[in-house]
Amino acid sequence: MKLNSLSLALFAGLVAATSAFAAEGVTTGPHGEKPTPAATMTLNQEQEQKIRDGKFTAALVWHEMSEYTNAVNRGAQDEFKRLGIEVVAQTDAGFDGARQKADVETVLAKKPSIIVSLPVDPASAASVYDPARAAGVKLAFVDNSPAGYEHGKDYVTIVSDDLFQMGNKAGIAMAEALGKKGKVGYIFHDADFYVTNQRDGAFKVTIEKDYPEMKIVAEAGMADPARAEEIAQAMVTQNPDLDGIYVTWAEPALSVLSTLRNAGNTHTKIVTLDLNEPAALDMVKGGNIAALVADEAYDIGVTVARAAAGSLVGRQAEPFLVVDSLAVTRETVADGWKRSLHKDMPTSIAQATK
Amino acid sequence: MSSANTSAAGQGLANRFNLQQYVVYLGFLAIFLFFAVVLRDSGFLTVRNLSNIVLQTAPATIMAIGLVFVMSAGEIDLSIGSTVAVAALAAAVTLGQYGLIAGVLTGLGAGLLVGLLNGALVAYVKLPSFLVTLATLGLFAGVSRSMTDLRSIPVTDSVFTGFFGSGAFLGIPSLIWWTAIAVAIGHIIYRETRFGAHVLATGDNARAASVSGISVPRIRLAVMAISGCLAGLAGLLYAGRLQAAKYTLGETDLMTVIAAVIVGGTLLNGGRGSIIGALVGSLMMGMLNNGLILMGLSVSDQMIVRGLIILAAVAVSLREKSR
Numbered sequence: 287m288k289l290n291s292l293s294l295a296l297f298a299g300l301v302a303a304t305s306a307f308a309a310e311g312v313t314t315g316p317h318g319e320k321p322t323p324a325a326t327m328t329l330n331q332e333q334e335q336k337i338r339d340g341k342f343t344a345a346l347v348w349h350e351m352s353e354y355t356n357a358v359n360r361g362a363q364d365e366f367k368r369l370g371i372e373v374v375a376q377t378d379a380g381f382d383g384a385r386q387k388a389d390v391e392t393v394l395a396k397k398p399s400i401i402v403s404l405p406v407d408p409a410s411a412a413s414v415y416d417p418a419r420a421a422g423v424k425l426a427f428v429d430n431s432p433a434g435y436e437h438g439k440d441y442v443t444i445v446s447d448d449l450f451q452m453g454n455k456a457g458i459a460m461a462e463a464l465g466k467k468g469k470v471g472y473i474f475h476d477a478d479f480y481v482t483n484q485r486d487g488a489f490k491v492t493i494e495k496d497y498p499e500m501k502i503v504a505e506a507g508m509a510d511p512a513r514a515e516e517i518a519q520a521m522v523t524q525n526p527d528l529d530g531i532y533v534t535w536a537e538p539a540l541s542v543l544s545t546l547r548n549a550g551n552t553h554t555k556i557v558t559l560d561l562n563e564p565a566a567l568d569m570v571k572g573g574n575i576a577a578l579v580a581d582e583a584y585d586i587g588v589t590v591a592r593a594a595a596g597s598l599v600g601r602q603a604e605p606f607l608v609v610d611s612l613a614v615t616r617e618t619v620a621d622g623w624k625r626s627l628h629k630d631m632p633t634s635i636a637q638a639t640k
Numbered sequence: 641m642s643s644a645n646t647s648a649a650g651q652g653l654a655n656r657f658n659l660q661q662y663v664v665y666l667g668f669l670a671i672f673l674f675f676a677v678v679l680r681d682s683g684f685l686t687v688r689n690l691s692n693i694v695l696q697t698a699p700a701t702i703m704a705i706g707l708v709f710v711m712s713a714g715e716i717d718l719s720i721g722s723t724v725a726v727a728a729l730a731a732a733v734t735l736g737q738y739g740l741i742a743g744v745l746t747g748l749g750a751g752l753l754v755g756l757l758n759g760a761l762v763a764y765v766k767l768p769s770f771l772v773t774l775a776t777l778g779l780f781a782g783v784s785r786s787m788t789d790l791r792s793i794p795v796t797d798s799v800f801t802g803f804f805g806s807g808a809f810l811g812i813p814s815l816i817w818w819t820a821i822a823v824a825i826g827h828i829i830y831r832e833t834r835f836g837a838h839v840l841a842t843g844d845n846a847r848a849a850s851v852s853g854i855s856v857p858r859i860r861l862a863v864m865a866i867s868g869c870l871a872g873l874a875g876l877l878y879a880g881r882l883q884a885a886k887y888t889l890g891e892t893d894l895m896t897v898i899a900a901v902i903v904g905g906t907l908l909n910g911g912r913g914s915i916i917g918a919l920v921g922s923l924m925m926g927m928l929n930n931g932l933i934l935m936g937l938s939v940s941d942q943m944i945v946r947g948l949i950i951l952a953a954v955a956v957s958l959r960e961k962s963r
Contacts (some may be wrong), residue, residue, distance in 0.1 A: 351939050374682075378939040380892045383792070384878050388696040392933050395683030395692070409792045410884030413806075 311491065313450040313484060316408065316430045319437075319606035324445060324589040327607055329369075329596050336599040338370035344400040344594065345393035346376040347386065353561075354583050355404070357627040358428060361587020362402055369595050374398055383407045387414040394421055400594040404428040411435075426594035426603075428586055443603035445590040447581040449481060452559055452611045453488025459577035459613040460493065460500075460530050460557045467499035468529030471521050471554075473514070473542065475534040476507025482534050485559060489532050504528065514538030518545040522554070530555040536562035536578065546574050561614065561623065563632050570616050570638045578614045584628035585609040663957045664904050664917050668924045671949070675931035682934045689930065691813070695881075697926035698815040699724070699874035699890070703897045704904070704918040705826040706867035711901060712830070713863045714843035714910025715769035719758055720871040720897065722780035724890025727751040727875030729784055732793040732885035740800055744876065751872015752865060754780060759864030763857035769864070777894075784887040792886035795879050805880025818877060819919070822870070827915040839863060843910025896925050903953045924953070 313321050329337070344366050348355050359376065366373050375393040379386035383406045393401065394417060401423050405411035411432030415425055419440055426442040435441050460470065470493060475482035493500050504525045506517045514533070522528065522545060531554060533539035539558035543565070546554055555576040558565065562578065569575040586609050593603035614622030619639065623631035630636070675684050683689050703720050710717045730750040735743025758776055762769045795801060807814045830836040841849040842859045850856045871890070879885040902908060903924060904917030928949060932942040 348939070374936055375933050376936075376939055377933055378942075382888050382892045383884070383886055384699075384882050384889055385892060387882055388692075388929075389933065391692045391696065392689070392930050395686060395689040395930075395934060397683065406888070407792045407884070407886055409794060410882050410886065413881075413883040 311450060311488075313446075313448050313608055315444055315446070315606035316480060319444070321448060321606050321608040322604035324585060324607045324609040327443075327589050327593050327596070327603055329592060329601060333596060333599050333601055334369060337595050340399070340598060342371045342399040342595070342598055343374045343396065344371050344402060344591070345374055345396065345398040347389050347393060347401055347403040348376065348378050349386065349404045349406045350381045351378045353627065357583035357629075358404075358587040358590075360628055361584040361589075362591040363587070365588040365591035366595070369592070371400070371591075371595060379406055381406055383410050383414060386411075390414055390418050394418060394423070397421075398423060399598060400424045400426065400591075402426050402428070402590050402594055405430055405432055408433050424594050424597045426590045426597070428590055437605040438602065442597040443590070443593045443605060443607055445586050445593065445607045445609070447481075447586070448608040448611060449484035450488040451608075452579050452581060453485040453490075454492045455611055455613045456485070456532060456557050456559060456577070456579045457489045457492025457496070459579060459615065460489075460532060460555070461497050463555045463557065463576035464500065464529045466497055469501055469503045469525065469527060471504040471506070471525060471528045471531040472502045473506050473508055473517060473521070473531060473533045473538070476509045486534055508534065508538060511535075511538040511541075514541035515545055518542040522546065522549060522551065528554050530557065530576070532556075533558040536560040536565050539575070540564055543568060543574055561626055563634065566614070566619055566623075566631070566635050567638055569614075570619055570635055572616070576615065578622075579611055580614055580622060580626040581611045582609045582626055584626070664914075664920050664924070664953075667903065667953050667956070668920050668927075671924060671927060671931070675927065675934075679931060679934050684931060684934055689934075691816075693923065693926045693930050694819065695813055695815045696930075697922045698819045699877045699881075700893050700897050700900065700925070701819050701919055701922040702822050702870050702874045702877065703867075703890075703893060704900045704922050705822055705915055706863075706870035707897055707901045708826070708830065708904075708906050708913045708915050708918045709839055709863040710769070710867045711906050711908060712843045712910055712913040713839045713859055714846065715762060715860060715863060716773060716908075717755075717758060717769065717864060717867040717871075718773040718894060719754060719776040719780060720867060720874075721890055721894035722777050722784055723751050723754045723868055723871035724875040724878060724893065725784035725885070725887045726754065726780050726787070727872035728879040728885035728889050729787045729793060729875075729887065731876055732795050732879050733788065735795060735797055735800060736793070740797055743797070743800065747876045747879070748869060748872045751875065752869045754871070755865040755868015756861070758868065759861035762864060763860035769860075781887075781891070787887070790887060792884050794884050796883070801880045801883050803880065804876045805878075805883070815877060815881065818873070822873070823915055823919050830913070830915050835859075835862070840911060840913070843907075843912075845911075897922070899950050899954065900925050903950070903957055905957060925950075 374396040377389035386406045401418050408430045412434050415432055424442055427444045429446045431441055431444050474486040504521050506521055508514055508517050533542050536558050556574050557577045559579045561580045565575050589607055620631050727747045727750045731743045731747025734746040758773055761767050761772045838854045838859050842856050846856050878889045900921035901918045904921030906913030928946055
């Protein structure tokens with residue numbers, strides 16, 4: 287889910303961002319920004335009171351609706367409610383930049399004080415948000431900002447995942463699952479995408495640097511998730527003794543899972559990213575999936591709403607705020623679902639854990 | 641009706657005909673009044689918001705005009721959904737390298753070529769237009785994705801963006817000019833020319849049209865070409881408005897355009913249609929999107945309500961016609 291929201295949206299500045307990560311081992315923003323933990327974005331009582339007294343309004347202009355956006359949306363709505371800010375409109379652009387432009391124009395009729403949004407296409411997003419900027423609306427973004435916009439002047443902040451941490455936690459989860467030794471297969475996203483590149487790279491660095499008894503013995507790039515099954519099949523055929531496979535995100539991981547199941551393989555463990563019901567179900571039933579690393583999507587919404595509200599009373603936010611992620615395992619699945627998506631885990635999983 | 645012999649059935653028919661003609665206008669008015677009352681304090685009635693609706697629907701209206709011709713001839717063009725992006729990208733790339741005129745011609749030319757390809761397959765290879773354009777919809781969606789490797793192309797030529805998207809002439813935004821000109825020309829060709837009559841005759845009964853000397857294949861080729869060309873123009877308008885072209889442009893418009901055309905009084909299987917109706921249908925769709933957002937509904941609720949209203953509108957307009 288996370289991949290959808292980001293992969294298409296992020297092109298500008300990718301190369302710089304990816305190479306910066308390799309040197310520093312931390313997540314950098316789409317324009318090379320240094321990350322600041324989202325937890326530092328706080329408001330004091332006086333600021334909160336001022337916000338409540340201001341009777342402000344907000345509009346949520348999403349790029350598309352997915353489970354991820356839903357969680358972010360809920361976080362933003364809850365935080366706005368807490369701060370006495372009325373959400374006057376929400377929109378879904380269906381990944382269409384022209385539609386997002388129309389959405390921004392439309393919500394402006396309600397004169398919101400704040401627009402929280404995820405730009406469909408950063409390269410052309412300036413023309414999308416210019417009417418709002420000209421009207422003095424505070425703009426706060428998730429994951430990316432329009433090319434040419436300046437932090438502090440044109441927008442409040444960008445809130446996103448700690449991508450390095452996600453890959454790093456996947457590496458640690460893999461090590462835990464394998465007893466810190468063994469042969470690992472590595473299926474990475476073979477495309478110039480800022481999100482997956484940072485996550486995949488962090489997994490690899492973690493295994494290579496921190497676990498001397500673990501070895502990545504097979505690597506395969508995947509450009510098209512629909513072909514994940516073929517890739518997994520080839521990898522397992524060539525390396526039947528793999529102890530674990532890292533898959534770049536959950537959807538192709540399901541294909542890898544089906545390959546292992548078909549081969550009657552119960553030994554090889556899978557670690558992947560993003561919460562996904564079928565994958566989680568396999569995990570709680572003691573199948574091949576060992577861990578799912580998830581971002582705290584709900585907190586992205588809370589943070590971006592809080593930062594936008596703060597900007598109305600003079601509280602400046604850092605340019606790039608990142609939320610935590612967590613490795614969800616069989617034991618922590620209930621808690622993980624709550625923390626990531628702020629929802630109870632699906633009933634199928636709840637029943638399987640009984 | 642002047643004669644006392646005029647049958648009651650005849651009179652009933654005349655009434656029905658009128659009602660059928662006005663369904664889209666009545667629907668438009670009803671929705672407008674509803675939002676005007678419910679959203680009176682929410683900015684719906686501001687000049688800015690109402691003009692936004694017209695601006696936002698301009699590309700869909702232009703596509704709808706082409707589709708009226710296509711559907712009146714008894715065909716369908718699903719490929720417009722991806723023709724828009726192909727034309728916009730072709731224009732944006734050429735514009736950056738060879739200048740304004742080349743960019744515009746390439747964009748319109750790309751649309752025309754897609755239309756001619758569809759038309760040739762429908763008219764001369766005699767394949768059903770639904771299947772042909774379903775295939776080319778996918779084909780050109782792939783082409784637009786590969787043209788620039790999923791990248792969006794900025795359009796920085798201020799003459800282009802002014803002319804096609806964000807400029808104004810005599811104080812009226814260029815998108816409104818485009819809409820007005822396209823509707824006027826489309827309406828005149830559709831209603832007042834032999835070609836328009838031939839299109840309707842072809843859609844009404846192709847065999848009869850053929851017997852009476854109309855070149856049915858040529859009409860089919862022409863309507864598909866018009867549709868492709870207008871989808872190309874819609875692509876230019878999107879590129880001008882957004883100051884960029886991307887493969888996703890127009891992807892979500894297909895269903896809106898079809899709904900606008902049908903609600904506007906054009907028969908799905910040909911023989912009858914209305915350009916003005918399509919304009920009003922398109923504005924109705926835009927107004928619906930706009931009003932439901934301003935009502936503060938959640939995205940899912942907006943989709944449900946929009947779907948129900950379109951269903952009701954289509955049901956009323958089609959039932960009237962089939963009586």
